[in-house]
Amino acid sequence: MDDDKSALPEAFEVDMESYQSDLGIYETWLREEKSAKAILFASMEVDLSLSLRGLATSHLMWDHLHHSYEIRNEAIYLVVVEEAQTLRQLDSTVEDFHRQMTAIWHRLYGLGAELCGGGAPSGVQCGYCKLYGHEEKDCRKKQRERPGRRGRRFSQGSGGSSTQQGTRSVSAAEQEVLTMFRRLTTAA
Secondary structure (H helix, E strand, O other): OHHHHHHHHHHHHHHHHHHHHHHHHHHHHHHHHHHHHHHHHHOOOHHHHHOOOOOOOHHHHHHHHHHHHOOOOHHHHHHHHHHHHHOOOOOOOHHHHHHHHHHHHHHHHHHHOOOOOOOOOOOOEOOOOOOEOOOHHHOHHHHHHOOOOOOOOOOOOOOOOHHHHHHHHHHHHHHHHHHHHHHHHHHO
16 A cells, blocks of 8 residues: 555656656747747738638648649640540551550649649648648549549539539540540550
């Protein structure tokens, strides 16, 4: 019994040292976090800093800024889709045509990963593409990659916003490219 009583203060001392160490690490992190936020806010215009409201950490702020201002490749994506649509075998061998189509397909795939939608800064992170600004259920990348769902997303008629119409034409073009690619891979 006396051994148990003497072990309690020793365990308390060990736990207290661990707590003090963790507290020191946390306090250092808080100072560095505060400094990082100050640097971010000092280096941008007020209207831009207002767009970061609701984001608790400098990491979330940086991710939002990076996602909002990174160069988007949607125009390049559409050019590559058009390239795929206009590619013809003509006098090329099947192997050459297949190599050209595969190169286009890989370029489309690489560009497609960057086209997942953003949105207002909310601190919400998509579980599928890991980008901030939307939930997994609204993830355009997931909808685009889901088997059997391409091209059906905006089938409710010809109306809609220009974004919906652009997505619709990309989806239809994507479907056509996929069909051509599947035919090529089964024929080769």
